[in-house]
Amino acid sequence: MDQANNLRNLINQVEKGESVIDLSSRVITVTSGKGGVGKTNFSLNLAIQFSKLNKKVIIIDADFGLANIEVLFGIIPRYSLADVLKGKRDIEEVLTDGPMGIRFISGGSGLRELSNITERQMNYFINNFSYLDAISDIIIIDTGAGISKSVINFIKASGETIIVTTPEPTSVTDAYALIKTIKEESVKMPDFKIVVNRVDDDEEGLEIFNKINRAATRFLGVSLENLGYIPYDKYLVKAVKNQQPASLCFPNCEFTKSIELVCKRLMNIKVSDKQRESGVRGFVKRLANMFSN
Numbered sequence: 001m002d003q004a005n006n007l008r009n010l011i012n013q014v015e016k017g018e019s020v021i022d023l024s025s026r027v028i029t030v031t032s033g034k035g036g037v038g039k040t041n042f043s044l045n046l047a048i049q050f051s052k053l054n055k056k057v058i059i060i061d062a063d064f065g066l067a068n069i070e071v072l073f074g075i076i077p078r079y080s081l082a083d084v085l086k087g088k089r090d091i092e093e094v095l096t097d098g099p100m101g102i103r104f105i106s107g108g109s110g111l112r113e114l115s116n117i118t119e120r121q122m123n124y125f126i127n128n129f130s131y132l133d134a135i136s137d138i139i140i141i142d143t144g145a146g147i148s149k150s151v152i153n154f155i156k157a158s159g160e161t162i163i164v165t166t167p168e169p170t171s172v173t174d175a176y177a178l179i180k181t182i183k184e185e186s187v188k189m190p191d192f193k194i195v196v197n198r199v200d201d202d203e204e205g206l207e208i209f210n211k212i213n214r215a216a217t218r219f220l221g222v223s224l225e226n227l228g229y230i231p232y233d234k235y236l237v238k239a240v241k242n243q244q245p246a247s248l249c250f251p252n253c254e255f256t257k258s259i260e261l262v263c264k265r266l267m268n269i270k271v272s273d274k275q276r277e278s279g280v281r282g283f284v285k286r287l288a289n290m291f292s293n
């Protein structure tokens, strides 16, 4: 049976609600208040660590306009999610192969156009997108920075959100501002995890986490989860220049080791059924609802 047939069959089964396989992927959104804090490098290397643990990972590059993931992988995808939205391609065709069996999807302008499509297009899109549940364990969404409508929608629709910050005061206050905005807009508060990147040492990382967590607990009534700290590492800078993921070209550098730890913590966190809420299908349905409101 060819791939297209395979996909069609799976989509039919998903549509009928027949659960052939474990259909719930873990959808993790990676975001930040301030830009340039290390989200894309974190997402990519986290994906590699998951894949080393035999997890099937798909990265969605949702940073519209800025093609982050593909630049770091040094691979140019042929199509983007916008092509699925327009009904020109199916989801298999927009999946690009990266290293270690990781696959990625370029968002293009796709997800922002969700609000302007017909019901038929929307169904095609949701059913195609849902196929990702069947072929992956974990979906990592690398968003742009800041409190834009689309970033807020991604956070609200996904089960888990990781906020990346650095110790810089502007990055810390912007991370807090992002949590505050989500809190004000949400009926049900999503679960937030914090990673402090570019630290001098663990002490500094803990201090920054405590600062954000104290403010969020005291003023917003939200407690955050500490996922760990990533040191400033010149090997990461080298890897970026070579367009190679640091986890592959420098598997023993400090950066890689700290991402490995974050990955292990994430693996040990029990994901509740509520967080999964029907995996990527649930995610894309919630997203579609938000964009159409």
Ligand SMILES: Nc1ncnc2c1ncn2[C@@H]1O[C@H](COP(=O)(O)OP(=O)(O)OP(=O)(O)O)[C@@H](O)[C@H]1O
Pocket: 032, 034, 035, 036, 037, 038, 039, 040, 041, 042, 063, 068, 143, 144, 145, 197, 198, 230, 231, 232, 233, 234, 236, 237, 240, 255
């Ligand atoms: N731990 C680190 N050690 C050294 N340099 C780092 C580290 N993390 C990030 N950087 C530097 O910061 C740059 C920006 O990282 P990255 O592109 O991952 O940020 P981003 O948050 O995705 O940015 P944007 O908001 O523009 O999408 C990297 O190219 C690298 O030079």
Ligand SMILES: [Mg+2]
Pocket: 039, 040, 041, 063, 068, 142, 143
């Ligand atoms: Mg980025």
